Amino acid sequence: MISAEVQMFDESPCRFLPGDAGWPTENDWSRLNRTIGGRLIRGTPLAQTCYSPTVDADRDTCVQIREEWVSGEIYYEDPVNVMSPYWLNNSCSPYLEPNPSCTLGNLAVYAINVDGPETVAAGLKFAREKNIRLSIKNTGHDYIGRSNGKGSLGLWTHNLKNLTFFNYSGPHYTGPAAKVGAGVQFFDAYKLAAAAGYRLVGGYCPSVGAIGWTSGAGHGPLAASYGMGADNVLEFEVVTADGRHTTASPTQNSDLYWALSGGGAGTYAVVLSLTTKAHRDGNTAGATLSFVNTNPATYWAGVATFQKHLLTFNTIPGFATSWGLDNQAFSLNVATLPDRSQADIEAALKPFIEDLQKLNISLASYSTSLHPSFYDHYQAYTFPPEIYATNSSLGGRLIPPSTIQNNLTGLIDVFRQIATDADFPRNRISAISINVTHDRVGNRPDSNAVLPAWREALYTLNVGIGFDADAPISELQAVQAKVNAWQALFTPLTPGGGGYMNEATYDDPTWKEDYFGVNYNKLLAIKKKYDPKFTLWQHTSVGADAYWEPDADGRLCRVR
Numbered sequence: 001m002i003s004a005e006v007q008m009f010d011e012s013p014c015r016f017l018p019g020d021a022g023w024p025t026e027n028d029w030s031r032l033n034r035t036i037g038g039r040l041i042r043g044t045p046l047a048q049t050c051y052s053p054t055v056d057a058d059r060d061t062c063v064q065i066r067e068e069w070v071s072g073e074i075y076y077e078d079p080v081n082v083m084s085p086y087w088l089n090n091s092c093s094p095y096l097e098p099n100p101s102c103t104l105g106n107l108a109v110y111a112i113n114v115d116g117p118e119t120v121a122a123g124l125k126f127a128r129e130k131n132i133r134l135s136i137k138n139t140g141h142d143y144i145g146r147s148n149g150k151g152s153l154g155l156w157t158h159n160l161k162n163l164t165f166f167n168y169s170g171p172h173y174t175g176p177a178a179k180v181g182a183g184v185q186f187f188d189a190y191k192l193a194a195a196a197g198y199r200l201v202g203g204y205c206p207s208v209g210a211i212g213w214t215s216g217a218g219h220g221p222l223a224a225s226y227g228m229g230a231d232n233v234l235e236f237e238v239v240t241a242d243g244r245h246t247t248a249s250p251t252q253n254s255d256l257y258w259a260l261s262g263g264g265a266g267t268y269a270v271v272l273s274l275t276t277k278a279h280r281d282g283n284t285a286g287a288t289l290s291f292v293n294t295n296p297a298t299y300w301a302g303v304a305t306f307q308k309h310l311l312t313f314n315t316i317p318g319f320a321t322s323w324g325l326d327n328q329a330f331s332l333n334v335a336t337l338p339d340r341s342q343a344d345i346e347a348a349l350k351p352f353i354e355d356l357q358k359l360n361i362s363l364a365s366y367s368t369s370l371h372p373s374f375y376d377h378y379q380a381y382t383f384p385p386e387i388y389a390t391n392s393s394l395g396g397r398l399i400p401p402s403t404i405q406n407n408l409t410g411l412i413d414v415f416r417q418i419a420t421d422a423d424f425p426r427n428r429i430s431a432i433s434i435n436v437t438h439d440r441v442g443n444r445p446d447s448n449a450v451l452p453a454w455r456e457a458l459y460t461l462n463v464g465i466g467f468d469a470d471a472p473i474s475e476l477q478a479v480q481a482k483v484n485a486w487q488a489l490f491t492p493l494t495p496g497g498g499g500y501m502n503e504a505t506y507d508d509p510t511w512k513e514d515y516f517g518v519n520y521n522k523l524l525a526i527k528k529k530y531d532p533k534f535t536l537w538q539h540t541s542v543g544a545d546a547y548w549e550p551d552a553d554g555r556l557c558r559v560r
Contacts, residue, residue, distance in 0.1 A: 014557040015133045015548070017151035018109060024130045029110060036122050039113040043080035043104055043154070045092030051102035066094045069469045070391040072207045075140045076185070079111035079156040080104075082140035082148045083390040085467075086476050095470035106145065106554060108135050108154030114182075120155055120270050121243035124535060127153050128241075133556050134535055136266040138183055138209040143394055144506035146266060146538040147212075150554035155270060157182035157211070163189060165196045165278055172250050173234055176278040182211045182271055194375035198278040199338070201232045204322060204432065206382060214274060215265035216502035217450045219460060221336040222279075222374065224434040225318040227441035230262035230448045232277040238269040241531035259526040259542075262450035263519065264501060267541040268530050284377035285337040285345040289366040291356065292329045302361045303330055304412050307404045309352040310458055314401075314435040316348055321459075324430035327419040329364065334381035342370040391471070393479045394464045395487035395505045398457040398497050399431070407493055414489045418463055424482050426466040433459035449519050453498035460500045463487060480505070504540065511540040 016022045024032075033040035047069075050062040068074045075083045082088065090096060091105025112123045127134040135149035138157045148154075160181035168177035178200060180189060187206035193199055203213050203220045210229075218229020226232060235249035236257060248257040248269070259268045293299035303325060313319050318340070322333045337345045346368050353363065371377040403411055418427055437455050438445055445452070454460075463486045465479045484505055491497075499508070501515040512520045523542040527534075534547035537556060548556040 012131050014551070014555050015151065016131050017553070017555050022131060024126075024132065028126075028130065032122065032126050036112055036119045039115065039119055041079045041111045041113055041156070043108045043110055045102055045104060045107065046074060046078060046081045047092045047094035048102055050094045051092065062094055066469070069094060072139070072141065072390060075390065076138070076158060076207060076209075078140070079113065079158075080108040080137065080148070080154055082107070082137065082142065082145075084140075084143050084145065084148075085391055085469075085471070086143070086393060086480060087145045087148055090473045090476075093470070104150075106148050106150045108137070108149060108152045111137070111154035111156040113159060114155050114157045114272075115159065117239050117245035117272060120239040120272070121245070123153055123155050124239065124241060124243050124270070128533065128535055133537070135538075136270060136536070138212060139185065139207060141205070141208050142212065142502075144504055144539055146541065149537075150550075157270075157272070158209075159183050160272060161188070162273070163192050165193075165198060168234060168275065168277075170234065170249070170251070173277065176280070177234060177275050178278045179273055179275045180210045181273050182209070184210050186210070186213075190375045190378055193278065194281060194373050196278075197281050199281050199374045200276065200278060201226050201229055203229075204382065210276075211271045211274060212265040213502065214276070215260050215263070215271070217262045217454060217500065218502075219432050219434060219436075219500065221320050221322070221334070221378065222338065223436055224314075224320040224336075224440070225338050226277070226279055227443065228262070228436050228450060228454065229276070230450050231436070231441050231443055233261055234275045234277065236260050236269075236271050236275075237273040238271050240269045241533070241535045255526050256530055258447075259449050259523050261448035263516065263523045263526075264538075264541050266538055267536055267543070268527055270536075281373045281375075282339050283341070283370055283372060284374045285340050285342050285368070285370050286377045286381055287335040287345050287349055287366075287368040288332055288381065289349070289353070290329055290331040290364045291361050292364050293327060298359055298361060299330070300412055300416055301359050302356055303415065304408055305355045305359065306330065306332075306352065307408060307411065309355070310433050311401055311404060312351070313348065314433060314458060317440070319348060319435075321433045322430075323433070324428060325415070325419065326428050336377065336381075338374060342368050391469050392464045392466045393476070393483045393505075394462050394503050395483040395508075396460060396462040396499050396503050397487060397490035397494055398451075398453045398499060399459050399461050399490070399494060400453070400456045400497060401458045403493050404458065410493055414493065417489070418486050421482075424465050424479070428464050428466070429461065430464070431459040431461045449516075449523060451498050451501075451515065451517050451519070453496070453517060454500075457497075460503070461490065462503055480507075484508070501540070506539045508540065515540060516542065 049058040092102040133152035135152040137147040160183040162181040186202040214229035320336045
């Protein structure tokens with residue numbers, strides 16, 4: 001039976017914010033805290049000590065926060081703060097004191113330190129009954145505002161760290177598998193997998209969490225060998241919006257499994273863990289090279305040559321590349337070739353290097369390697385987590401082979417336009433090239449909700465701009481606008497394409513087509529089935545414009 005209070009709030013036009021007459025009382029929060037065993041945490045801006053009345057006493061802490069402000073760890077170890085200056089919104093910046101204003105801004109007011117399905121169910125029930133927004137955060141490694149929410153109760157899943165390996169048996173797969181808790185990050189997952197003699201498909205960035213990455217499709221250095229994250233997941237352990245603890249798999253709640261496998265995270269249900277395929281480990285060949293811009297015409301010809309060779313690289317089973325460029329240099333950050341020899345990766349790169357020599361381009365660096373495990377290879381080529389700065393804005397586009405085959409000149413012109421933009425010199429173009437076609441991966445076109453454009457892509461491209469840690473909000477807005485403008489330049493070059501939702505812009509005007517494509521209507525129907533009151537709401541997620549929309553104050557109100 002639904003209480004009169006809940007029924008009234010179901011009809012409320014807006015979610016409550018702090019200061020509203022309907023906002024939960026301190027007694028309400030205390031009762032929730034007792035219900036969940038004392039796991040409720042009050043949201044606090046990281047830089048609050050910089051605004052303390054005893055600021056001199058807290059000076060050392062404030063200085064330390066400034067030093068760590070653009071690194072990831074202070075964000076993923078905090079229950080409400082997120083890795084996005086744009087969404088932190090300078091509401092409490094360590095660089096703006098002695099400005100007296102330090103507020104939560106877009107962050108959760110309280111967060112539950114989730115330890116299992118009961119605490120999640122209690123949080124969902126409280127948010128629903130008290131008519132407040134709900135948010136979900138693991139690491140906060142998200143640039144489009146999906147892991148924060150103004151006036152929200154947060155579900156902090158970061159401490160669900162269990163990872164176990166076992167033999168899985170099901171109608172669609174039998175073999176080694178791993179059950180991965182929602183709080184597991186790839187620097188732990190890769191290490192533990194190697195110790196057990198396995199590889200797991202995961203991301204390039206070591207601090208990314210497994211659940212959000214997988215549900216967004218999930219690309220990485222092993223995707224060219226085994227498919228994307230969503231292609232490897234066998235089942236999800238979830239709590240649905242009505243508080244039900246259940247499993248989503250190809251044989252149980254199969255529609256929910258399909259949606260969670262590439263249709264976006266934090267939208268259809270709260271995921272506690274996933275079970276994914278584990279792959280036997282072995283030798284992994286690697287390479288890196290670079291060349292610098294000493295002559296613009298020659299340099300861009302070299303970049304175009306690399307684009308042509310990507311067409312060949314993507315025919316080599318397992319071959320994956322991470323590369324980037326600006327107006328100073330091109331870098332093949334890492335090429336990965338599992339279960340092959342050092343001679344094999346040298347042979348794969350040799351024609352490209354010879355073509356560079358024909359252009360009189362000398363390599364600034366070049367090396368190859370062979371490591372006994374994927375984890376050893378990953379450690380050798382990947383930056384440590386603290387190097388992945390948060391002070392940047394990203395946009396992107398999936399680039400199909402047809403763009404290189406039919407309009408390479410147009411593509412290079414756009415690269416050059418971005419790289420030489422004098423107004424935003426701290427720009428960077430980067431990409432991950434992997435072959436994840438259905439033929440390569442070995443699954444059906446309708447097996448999951450991964451954006452179909454991924455199956456035709458040569459690579460996923462990012463455009464990004466860095467900025468100072470103390471940049472004012474006006475500069476952040478200008479950076480975001482420029483990233484949007486650059487991203488739009490690739491649209492006419494990639495008709496019918498799309499983008500990677502985990503490395504995207506929150507205000508893409510065609511986000512439904514770009515991030516979900518033809519899957520959108522089916523995903524929306526699943527969303528309405530499992531979360532009919534849209535308790536779970538995020539920017540650019542399925543149903544984001546169907547039930548709620550943020551007003552000028554950031555309050556969620558019913559779509560009119």
